[in-house]
Amino acid sequence: MLLQYIMLKQLKIDELHAITDSIVSNALLAICCFFISNNMKYYVPRREKYWYILVVSLTASFLWMLAQQGMMWMIFPESDNYSEVIHESWAIRFGAGYLLISSISMFSLLWYSQQEQKEMDTRKTESERLSKDAELFKLRQQLQPHFLFNSLNSISALTGSHPEKARHMIQQLSDFLRGTLRKDEQQWNSLEEELKYLELYLEIEKVRFGHRLQTEINYQEEILSMKLPALLLQPVVENAIKFGLYDTTGEILIKLDATNDGNNLKIIVQNPFDPETSQPLKGTGFGLSSIQRRLFLLYARHDLLTTRIDDEKFVTTILIPQMDEVKPKI
Amino acid sequence: MKVIIIDDEPLARGIVKEYLQSIPDAELVAECEDGFEGIKAIQQHRPDLIFLDIQMPKINGFEMLELLEGPPAVIFTTAFDEFAIKAFESNAVDYLLKPFSKERFEKAIQKYLQHQNSQQTQQLIDAAAQSPSQQNRVVVKDGSKIKIIPVTKIDYLEAADDYVKIVTVDGTFLKKRTMSFFEQSLSAYHFVRVHRSYIVNTQLITRIDPYEKENHLLLLTTGAKLPVSKTGYAKLKEVLGI
Numbered sequence: 001m002l003l004q005y006i007m008l009k010q011l012k013i014d015e016l017h018a019i020t021d022s023i024v025s026n027a028l029l030a031i032c033c034f035f036i037s038n039n040m041k042y043y044v045p046r047r048e049k050y051w052y053i054l055v056v057s058l059t060a061s062f063l064w065m066l067a068q069q070g071m072m073w074m075i076f077p078e079s080d081n082y083s084e085v086i087h088e089s090w091a092i093r094f095g096a097g098y099l100l101i102s103s104i105s106m107f108s109l110l111w112y113s114q115q116e117q118k119e120m121d122t123r124k125t126e127s128e129r130l131s132k133d134a135e136l137f138k139l140r141q142q143l144q145p146h147f148l149f150n151s152l153n154s155i156s157a158l159t160g161s162h163p164e165k166a167r168h169m170i171q172q173l174s175d176f177l178r179g180t181l182r183k184d185e186q187q188w189n190s191l192e193e194e195l196k197y198l199e200l201y202l203e204i205e206k207v208r209f210g211h212r213l214q215t216e217i218n219y220q221e222e223i224l225s226m227k228l229p230a231l232l233l234q235p236v237v238e239n240a241i242k243f244g245l246y247d248t249t250g251e252i253l254i255k256l257d258a259t260n261d262g263n264n265l266k267i268i269v270q271n272p273f274d275p276e277t278s279q280p281l282k283g284t285g286f287g288l289s290s291i292q293r294r295l296f297l298l299y300a301r302h303d304l305l306t307t308r309i310d311d312e313k314f315v316t317t318i319l320i321p322q323m324d325e326v327k328p329k330i
Numbered sequence: 331m332k333v334i335i336i337d338d339e340p341l342a343r344g345i346v347k348e349y350l351q352s353i354p355d356a357e358l359v360a361e362c363e364d365g366f367e368g369i370k371a372i373q374q375h376r377p378d379l380i381f382l383d384i385q386m387p388k389i390n391g392f393e394m395l396e397l398l399e400g401p402p403a404v405i406f407t408t409a410f411d412e413f414a415i416k417a418f419e420s421n422a423v424d425y426l427l428k429p430f431s432k433e434r435f436e437k438a439i440q441k442y443l444q445h446q447n448s449q450q451t452q453q454l455i456d457a458a459a460q461s462p463s464q465q466n467r468v469v470v471k472d473g474s475k476i477k478i479i480p481v482t483k484i485d486y487l488e489a490a491d492d493y494v495k496i497v498t499v500d501g502t503f504l505k506k507r508t509m510s511f512f513e514q515s516l517s518a519y520h521f522v523r524v525h526r527s528y529i530v531n532t533q534l535i536t537r538i539d540p541y542e543k544e545n546h547l548l549l550l551t552t553g554a555k556l557p558v559s560k561t562g563y564a565k566l567k568e569v570l571g572i
Contacts, residue, residue, distance in 0.1 A: 146385070149409035150339065153428035157345035210340045212363075245338070249364050249387045277388070277467065277478040 017082045020075060025068045029097055032064050036101065037108035044112050053109060057102035064097050065090065132297055139294045143180055144238065154208050169207055176200045180231065191258060191265065192224040194233045198256075201234050205241060212251050213241065219258040226265040228320045229298060236269050236291055236316060243314060244271035265320040273314045288316065332375055334360045336368040336391070337383035337407065342428065346381050346407065349435045356439075365394035366476060377402050379442055381426075384408045389478065392458035393469040397476060401451050405438050417457040456511070465515050468496060470503040477503065481519045485534055485552050487512055489527040497554070522569050524548065524562035532569060 004022040036056065045052040076082060151173055158166035179197050189197075195217065206213050237254065244252040255270040288305060295304045295318075304319045333356050337343045343361050350356050360371035364387045372380065382404050384391040392414075395401045406425040408414055418425040424438045458464065468479045479498055488495040493504045494512060513523040523529045534550040538558065541547040546558035548566075558566065 145410040149428050150342070153345065153409060154339065154341040156429035157341040157348070160348055161344065208339050208341065212338075246385065246387050249366065274388075277480060 017076065021072060021082075024071050024075070025064075025093070025097075028064055028068050028071070029100060032060050032097075032101055033104040036060060036105045040105065040108040040112050044109065044116060049109060053102060053105050057098055057105055060101045061094055061098040064101070065094055068093075136294060136297055139290050139297075143177075147238070150208055151204055158207075165207075169204065172200050172204050176204065182230070187230055188227045189230045190224060191219070191226050191228060194228055194230070195219070195224075195258075197231070198233050198237060201237070209245060212245065214251060214253045215256070216253060217256045217258075220260075223258060223260045223265065226260065226320070226322055228265055228267075229294065232291065232294065232318075232320075233267065236267075236288070236318065239288055239291075240269050240271035240314070240316065243273055247273045247277070261319065263322050265322060267318045267320070269316045269318075270310075270313045272312055273309075275309065275312060291318070331356050331379060332359045332377040333357065334362065334368070334371050334375065334377045334380045336362045336365070336371075336380060336386070336394070338363050338386045339383075342383065342407065345429075346435075349432050352432075353436070353439055365389040365391065368394050369397055369476070372398060372402065379403045379405065381405050381407055384411055384414050389469050389476065390464070392455055392461070393464065395451065395455050396459070396469060397471055401455075403442055404451055405442060413461045414458065417454055417461070423451065423454050459507075459511070460515060465518065468505060470496065470505050472501075472503060479503070481516060481521075484516075484521075485531055485550060485554060486556060487516075487521075487529040499552070520569075522562070522566050524556065524558045524566055526559065528556050528562075530556055532566070535570075538563075538566070 004018075004026065072082075151169070155166050155169050155173070158169060176197075179200070198217075202215050206215075237256065240254050241252075244254060252272050253270075255268075257268045259266045259268075288307065292302070292305045296302055299321060304321075306317050308315050308317075331353075333350060335343045335346050335358065337346070340363075343363075347358060347361070350358055359375045359377060362368040362371050366388070368380070368382070371377075380402050382391045382394070384406060385408070386394075389397075391406065395404065404423065406414070406418060406423065407428060407430070408425065409428040415425070415427075424441050426434060426438055466481050468481065468484070470477050470479060477500075479496065479500075483498050483500070485497045485499070487509070488497065489509050490504065492506060494507050494509060496503045496505055509523065509527070509529065512521070512529055516529060520532045521529050522532050530548065530550070534552060535548055536551050537549040539547050539549070541557070544560045546563050548556050548558055550556070
């Protein structure tokens with residue numbers, strides 16, 4: 001405004017005219033800019049935004065010129081010297097006004113689209129987190145209906161012949177089911193807790209399959225406090241049992257070894273299978289894909305679950321990295 | 331009435347046995363814990379009725395039935411198998427969902443006594459053979475032994491009257507099925523029916539030569555030569571993308 005006043009003074013305009021002119025034109029310009037940037041707050045053009053800015057700025061500058069000239073004419077109806085100067089300076093005024101308006105609108109455009117982008121990013125991260133939580137929860141509590149109904153059938157058979165055993169099995173099945181329904185609490189369990197839970201499951205399966213199912217679990221006392229994601233072990237063993245029991249006849253031995261491997265908890269599960277009739281090496285197959293998915297969601301690593309064939313044994317190896325302080329949220 | 335129970339879980343056999351005690355003139359002649367024992371017992375005792383579980387070691391209940399000449403009447407017992415249940419319903423065969431009550435068990439026996447359902451059994455076997463768990467293998471009898479052939483080990487199939495000859499690296503086996511059955515079920519595993527009498531594993535093809543007027547001859551990596559008909563050649567071209 002001061003600049004404009006000085007310039008007008010130099011063009012030999014008297015004090016009063018110069019001051020009024022600068023105040024009026026700059027005030028109008030400010031109103032213009034305010035409207036434009038306010039407009040951008042609610043409407044950010046998406047396509048052809050540069051054309052939009054060009055057109056809006058041109059129109060606004062034009063209106064601004066008209067408004068200020070009109071106002072000045074109303075304030076000073078007769079002032080020949082002044083109107084001549086105005087007449088000569090319109091191009092400069094228009095240029096300056098246009099520059100200012102367009103840079104203001106450009107700036108607000110960038111500002112508001114960035115704000116919008118930020119908001120979208122937050123929403124996206126939030127929804128991704130929610131869907132990851134939901135998927136993990138689902139993966140954790142996948143219950144095999146086959147297992148449930150067959151266990152109930154075994155209980156039904158026991159109620160006639162051995163009511164005490166039936167009651168015991170109902171107890172075990174209830175404890176097992178309660179374990180799968182545990183929601184957010186305890187996302188990480190110690191090996192000790194997980195083995196206890198696994199034991200429940202194995203007891204039930206042994207009632208179902210009788211002498212055919214033998215199990216062997218090996219570990220050392222000092223690794224019992226190592227941590228692993230809740231309900232990870234049981235589906236792996238369930239898979240080994242299903243695979244072992246339905247792929248061979250006769251007795252089967254399911255072996256589980258837990259060791260401390262560097263800073264990882266290493267769990268190896270073995271089950272017999274028939275290499276003649278099975279082709280277990282297609283991917284990891286055999287129901288292990290959900291375990292792999294879970295490990296990936298937790299650690300962003302694909303190499304934690306591996307399988308191999310060792311003679312007539314199918315061997316599944318899982319590595320659980322141990323983190324001292326901060327654990328990823330399940 | 332001679333009855334056999336075939337189920338891999340001892341307690342599941344136990345409950346059928348218990349319920350059977352109150353059925354007059356039902357005589358339990360054998361209990362089997364897998365399909366192999368089942369076949370032996372059925373051939374030995376010629377039962378009137380069998381109680382058959384579906385998910386069992388090595389071969390499932392349906393595959394066991396496939397291997398029998400003139401299967402007996404069947405009441406299926408299963409815990410949970412969506413595919414099987416659909417197959418039962420579409421073939422009006424009675425089945426018991428575990429755990430089942432004594433009343434429901436007696437109803438199934440009544441139904442069997444009223445109309446014995448052996449011809450429906452064949453339709454059911456055909457329907458069940460399309461299940462995803464059975465599509466990737468074929469169960470055949472090799473003399474007195476039972477062989478499970480993963481479909482990837484099949485070289486080609488040849489029509490042989492009422493049978494289909496299955497040619498593999500380990501030998502040739504016969505199976506009582508139609509060519510169109512295999513044509514359909516094996517289409518997902520790179521098999522093409524190249525001739526009225528031949529279905530071939532396209533992954534083994536090394537060469538296709540013109541032969542006589544409009545026919546072709548194809549050569550497999552195993553050295554076998556198979557005729558290709560005009561329509562067979564069109565199908566083959568489509569599958570191989572040539």
